[in-house]
Amino acid sequence: MSLPFLLEIGAEEIPDWMIPGALESLHLQFEKVEIPHETVRLDATPRRLVLRAEGLPERQPDTEERILGPAKSAPAQAVAGFARKQGVAPEDLAVESTPKGEYYSFLKKVKGRQTKDLLAESLPGLILKIYFPKSMYWTGKGGPQFIRPIRWLVALLGDGVVPFELAGVRSGPLSAGHRRLGSPEIAVTIADYEQRLRDHHVILSAEERRHKIRTELAAVRVKPDAALLETLVYLTEYPTPITGSFDPQFLDLPEEVLVTVMRHHQKYFSVEDASGKLAPQFVAVMNIGSDPEGFVRRGNERVLRARFNDARFFWETDQKKKLADRKPDLAHVTFQAKLGTYLEKTERTMALAKELGGDAHAVRAAELAKCDLTTELVKEFTELQGVVGGLYARVQGEPEPVWQAIYDHYKPESMEDSIPRGRTGQIVALADKLDTLTGCFRVGLVPTGSRDPFALRRAAQGVVRVVVEGKLDLSLANYLADDALRDFLADRVRYYFKDIRGFQYDEVNACMAAGWSQLVDLEARLIRVQNLRASPDFEPLAASFKRIKNILQQAQFTGVGAIDAALLEAGPEQDLYREYESIAGQPIESVISRLRPKVDLFFDKVLVNAPDARVRQNRLTLLGTLLQEFSTIADFSEIVTTS
Amino acid sequence: MQSFQEIILKLKHYWAERGCIIQEPYDIEVGAGTMCPETFLRVLGPKPYRVAYVQPSRRPADGRYGDNPNRLYKHSQLQVILKPSPPDIIEQYLGSLEAIGIDLRQHDLKFEEDNWEAPTLGAWGVGWQVMLDGLEITQFTYFQQCGGIDLELVPAELTYGLERLTAFLQVRDTVYDIEWAKGFSYGDVRYLDELQYSVYNFEMADIPTLWKLFELHEAEALRLLGLYNPKASDKKRFPLLPAYDQVLKCSNLFNTLDSRGAISVTERVGVIQRVRRMAVSVAQAWVDQQREVATAEVAG
Numbered sequence: 001m002s003l004p005f006l007l008e009i010g011a012e013e014i015p016d017w018m019i020p021g022a023l024e025s026l027h028l029q030f031e032k033v034e035i036p037h038e039t040v041r042l043d044a045t046p047r048r049l050v051l052r053a054e055g056l057p058e059r060q061p062d063t064e065e066r067i068l069g070p071a072k073s074a075p076a077q078a079v080a081g082f083a084r085k086q087g088v089a090p091e092d093l094a095v096e097s098t099p100k101g102e103y104y105s106f107l108k109k110v111k112g113r114q115t116k117d118l119l120a121e122s123l124p125g126l127i128l129k130i131y132f133p134k135s136m137y138w139t140g141k142g143g144p145q146f147i148r149p150i151r152w153l154v155a156l157l158g159d160g161v162v163p164f165e166l167a168g169v170r171s172g173p174l175s176a177g178h179r180r181l182g183s184p185e186i187a188v189t190i191a192d193y194e195q196r197l198r199d200h201h202v203i204l205s206a207e208e209r210r211h212k213i214r215t216e217l218a219a220v221r222v223k224p225d226a227a228l229l230e231t232l233v234y235l236t237e238y239p240t241p242i243t244g245s246f247d248p249q250f251l252d253l254p255e256e257v258l259v260t261v262m263r264h265h266q267k268y269f270s271v272e273d274a275s276g277k278l279a280p281q282f283v284a285v286m287n288i289g290s291d292p293e294g295f296v297r298r299g300n301e302r303v304l305r306a307r308f309n310d311a312r313f314f315w316e317t318d319q320k321k322k323l324a325d326r327k328p329d330l331a332h333v334t335f336q337a338k339l340g341t342y343l344e345k346t347e348r349t350m351a352l353a354k355e356l357g358g359d360a361h362a363v364r365a366a367e368l369a370k371c372d373l374t375t376e377l378v379k380e381f382t383e384l385q386g387v388v389g390g391l392y393a394r395v396q397g398e399p400e401p402v403w404q405a406i407y408d409h410y411k412p413e414s415m416e417d418s419i420p421r422g423r424t425g426q427i428v429a430l431a432d433k434l435d436t437l438t439g440c441f442r443v444g445l446v447p448t449g450s451r452d453p454f455a456l457r458r459a460a461q462g463v464v465r466v467v468v469e470g471k472l473d474l475s476l477a478n479y480l481a482d483d484a485l486r487d488f489l490a491d492r493v494r495y496y497f498k499d500i501r502g503f504q505y506d507e508v509n510a511c512m513a514a515g516w517s518q519l520v521d522l523e524a525r526l527i528r529v530q531n532l533r534a535s536p537d538f539e540p541l542a543a544s545f546k547r548i549k550n551i552l553q554q555a556q557f558t559g560v561g562a563i564d565a566a567l568l569e570a571g572p573e574q575d576l577y578r579e580y581e582s583i584a585g586q587p588i589e590s591v592i593s594r595l596r597p598k599v600d601l602f603f604d605k606v607l608v609n610a611p612d613a614r615v616r617q618n619r620l621t622l623l624g625t626l627l628q629e630f631s632t633i634a635d636f637s638e639i640v641t642t643s
Numbered sequence: 644m645q646s647f648q649e650i651i652l653k654l655k656h657y658w659a660e661r662g663c664i665i666q667e668p669y670d671i672e673v674g675a676g677t678m679c680p681e682t683f684l685r686v687l688g689p690k691p692y693r694v695a696y697v698q699p700s701r702r703p704a705d706g707r708y709g710d711n712p713n714r715l716y717k718h719s720q721l722q723v724i725l726k727p728s729p730p731d732i733i734e735q736y737l738g739s740l741e742a743i744g745i746d747l748r749q750h751d752l753k754f755e756e757d758n759w760e761a762p763t764l765g766a767w768g769v770g771w772q773v774m775l776d777g778l779e780i781t782q783f784t785y786f787q788q789c790g791g792i793d794l795e796l797v798p799a800e801l802t803y804g805l806e807r808l809t810a811f812l813q814v815r816d817t818v819y820d821i822e823w824a825k826g827f828s829y830g831d832v833r834y835l836d837e838l839q840y841s842v843y844n845f846e847m848a849d850i851p852t853l854w855k856l857f858e859l860h861e862a863e864a865l866r867l868l869g870l871y872n873p874k875a876s877d878k879k880r881f882p883l884l885p886a887y888d889q890v891l892k893c894s895n896l897f898n899t900l901d902s903r904g905a906i907s908v909t910e911r912v913g914v915i916q917r918v919r920r921m922a923v924s925v926a927q928a929w930v931d932q933q934r935e936v937a938t939a940e941v942a943g
Contacts, residue, residue, distance in 0.1 A: 235753055287753055
C-alpha cells in the first residue's frame with residue numbers, strides 16, 4: 001500500500017530571504033533518507049516549512065546481506081559457532097571464494113523496516129541538517145540549533161502520526177493558524193491540511209500568496225519590483241495590499257530618496273502616475289485580510305510622514321555645508337583599518353582617474369565622490385551613497401558630467417545594474433574600484449571561498465563591465481601590479497564572457513590565451529572567433545593549429561627565424577608557403593577557406609620530421625610562422641574540436 | 644486615551660504578573676537597557692531570571708536640540724528579560740500589546756529579521772524588529788553571547804521603544820506632543836533635557852576633561868579587575884559590580900566624545916577595544932564569582 005507523507009516544521013518567524021534555500025535543503029535531506037516516493041511538494045510561510053510526498057511504501061523492501069564467516073580451513077567448532085550465530089545449521093552455510101581464499105558465508109535476509117519507524121528515526125536529524133546561513137540556540141548552550149525556535153511539528157504518514165521529539169517538541173497532528181486570525185492549535189489530516197490552514201488564514205502556497213498580491217495590486221500603477229514582491233510573499237501568511245497616500249509637497253524631495261524610504265525602510269511599493277512620474281501614494285502589504293477601520297493605512301501613512309520629514313530635515317541640514325567643504329572631514333572616515341581613511345582613498349582615486357585618461361571633470365568627480373559619506377542623509381540611508389552626492393553636486397552647481405559621475409560611480413552594483421552613463425562616470429567608477437582592489441590585495445584582504453567581506457568580486461566584475469561596455473581603450477595590465485589580483489580579475493573576465501555574454505568556454509580560453517589586458521580588443525576577437533566557428537573550415541583548421549603547436553613543442557622549437565624558400569620541397573610545402581605569403585596580414589576570416597586545404601594537404605603529404613636537419617628546421621620555421629601569424633586573435637589550440 | 648505613564652504602568656504590571664522582578668532604572672548613564680547590570684550580568688550563568696525595567700537610554704549623537712519630532716538624545720526603553728525564554732514567549736509578548744489596547748486582529752504585525760550586536764559588550768543575538776502598521780515598536784532578541792561568553796540559558800530580550808509606542812497609540816506626529824500625564828506633554832517634561840544635552844554634547848563638553856575622566860574610570864576598572872583573584876576565598880565580597888559601573892562610565896564618555904567629534908578614526912577602533920576588553924573581563928570574573936555564590940547557596 002502506498003502512503004502520503006506530511007512534515008510541517010512550525011517555527012517562529014523565519015527570515016524571508018532564507019526560506020527558498022531552506023526548502024531546497026529540506027528536499028535534499030529528505031531524498032538522502034532514500035525512502036521511495038512518487039512526488040514531493042515543498043511549501044513555506046514565515047512560520048512553517050512543509051514537505052509533502054506521495055506514494056511512500058508502508059514498509060521498506062526486504063534486502064539481503066552476505067555475511068562472511070570463518071575460512072573453509074577453520075576448525076569445525078568455529079564453523080558451528082558462526083552457523084549458530086546466524087541461526088542456521090552448518091550445512092546451510094555456503095562456501096564462497098574470495099581473493100583471500102575460500103570462506104563460509106551466509107545470505108542473511110533483512111526484513112524491510114516500517115517506513116514510519118525509519119522516518120521517526122531520521123526526521124529529527126534531517127530537520128536539524130536543513131541549512132541556514134545563520135542559526136541559533138534556544139533551549140540552551142549545546143542544544144539543537146535552527147534558524148529560529150521550533151515550536152510545533154506535524155508529521156503524518158497516511159492516517160498515523162510519525163512519532164518523534166525534537167528540542168522538547170513532540171510531533172503530532174496539530175498545526176497552527178495565523179497568529180491572530182487563526183487558532184493556535186488546529187488538528188489536521190493530510191487530506192484537509194491545506195484547507196484547514198486556509199480556514200485559519202494561512203495561505204500555504206507561496207505562488208498563491210504572490211498571485212493574491214499581484215491581483216489585488218492590478219488596479220494601482222505600482223513600480224514593478226520583483227525582489228520586494230518575494231520579500232513580502234515570505235513575510236506574510238495572509239497578504240493583502242492596501243494603498244495609502246502622502247502629502248504631495250514631499251514630491252519636491254528627490255525621487256531617489258522617497259523611493260528608498262518606501263522601498264528599503266518600509267517595504268512599500270511606490271506608485272507612478274500615467275506619465276511614469278512618482279505619485280504621492282504607496283502600497284503596503286499587510287499580514288491580515290482587511291483594514292475596514294483604516295487603522296493600518298493611517299498608521300503606515302503616519303510612519304511614512306515621519307520618515308519623509310526626517311529625510312527632509314537631513315536634506316536641508318546637509319545643504320548647509322557644500323560637498324567640497326566636506327573633503328577634509330573624510331580624514332575622519334575609515335575606508336579600511338589597514339588602508340587608511342577616505343581622504344587618502346580620495347587622493348589616490350583622483351590620481352588614478354587622471355592616469356586612466358580622465359579629464360578635469362573626472363578628477364573633480366573623484367575628488368567629491370566620497371564626500372557624501374559625511375552627510376546626514378547617507379548616514380541614514382547608506383544605500384544611497386553616491387546618489388546623494390550626485391544630487392547635492394547638482395544642486396550646488398557642479399557641471400553635469402561631474403554630478404552624474406558622482407551619482408553613478410558605485411555602478412554597476414549587480415549584474416543587472418547598468419554601468420555609469422557617461423565617460424566621466426565610467427572613469428571614476430573604474431578608478432574607485434581599481435583602487436579598492438589594488439589596496440585590498442596589497443594588504444592581503446583577498447576573498448576566500450564564499451567569504452568576500454569587501455565585495456571584491458563585485459568590484460572586479462564592475463571593472464570588467466565598465467571597460468567592456470564603456471568601450472574604454474586601455475590596458476588593464478598596467479593597473480594590476482599583483483599576480484594574485486591579475487588571476488582574480490582574469491577569473492572575472494572569463495566569467496563575464498562565458499556566463500553573462502554566452503561565449504563558449506573554449507572560445508574564451510583561446511582568445512584570452514592571446515592576451516586579455518585590452519578587454520575591448522578581447523571582446524572584438526571573441527566575436528570574430530564566434531563567427532569563424534560557423535565556418536566548416538574552422539574546427540579542422542583549429543585541430544591543425546593544435547597539431548602544429550604539439551609538433552613545435554615536441555621539437556622544442558623556439559624562435560622563428562626566416563624561412564629559407566630554397567629548402568622548401570616542391571608540392572604541398574611550397575604551396576603552403578606561397579599561400580602564406582599571399583595571405584599574410586589579412587584577417588583570418590577572409591582566408592580561412594583558402595588556407596585550410598593547403599594545411600590539410602601539407603600534413604597529408606609532408607613529413608615534418610625530415611631526416612635532413614636543415615629541412616626539418618625550415619619546416620618547423622614555416623609552421624611556427626604560420627601559427628604566429630594567426631594566433632594574434634586567439635590561441636586556436638585551445639579550441640575543443642569534435643573531430 | 645492612555646497617557647505615557649499609564650502605558651508604562653500597564654506594561655510593568657503585565658510583566659510583573661508573568662514573574663518579572665520590576666526594577667527601577669539603573670542610576671548610571673547607559674546607551675541602552677541592555678547595558679544595565681540587570682541584563683548584561685544577569686544573563687550570564689545558569690540561574691533563571693526575569694526582570695523588567697524602564698531605562699532612559701542616552702545617545703549623545705542622536706540629540707537634535709529638541710527640534711526633530713522623532714529623534715531623541717534620551718529615550719525610554721522598557722527592557723524585559725526572560726531567562727530562559729519560555730516556549731510561548733511570542734504569545735506573551737503579543738499579550739502585552741493587547742494589554743495596552745492594541746487589537747491585533749485590526750493591525751498589521753510583522754516580525755522582520757533583525758540581528759543585534761554590541762561590539763563594546765562582546766554581545767550578540769538573533770531576532771526581529773517587530774513592526775506594527777509599518778512602525779518598529781520592539782526589538783526582540785534571543786541572546787547568544789554576552790561579554791564574549793556563550794550563554795548557558797538563552798534569554799529573550801524585549802526592548803519596547805516607549806515614546807514611539809505611545810505616539811502610535813495617542814496618534815501624535817511628534818513625541819513632544821504625547822501626553823505624559825494628564826495636563827503634561829512629553830515636551831513639558833523633557834524638552835529642556837533634549838536642548839541642553841544637545842548643546843553640551845555637540846558644543847560645550849570639554850574634550851580634555853572628558854578624556855581625563857575616561858582615563859580615570861578606565862584606570863579604576865582595570866585596577867579592580869587586576870585585583871580579582873579567582874582562587875581567593877570569599878570571592879563574593881569582591882566589588883565586580885562597582886568595577887562594571889566604571890566600564891559604563893567609560894562607555895558613556897566615549898559616546899559623548901564621539902558626538903563631540905573628538906575621536907579620530909585611528910583612535911576609534913582602539914577605544915572601542917578598550918571598553919570591550921573591560922566589559923569582557925568583568926563578565927568573565929562575574930561568571931567565576933557566581934559559581935562560588937551558587938555553591939555557597941547550595942551548601943547553606
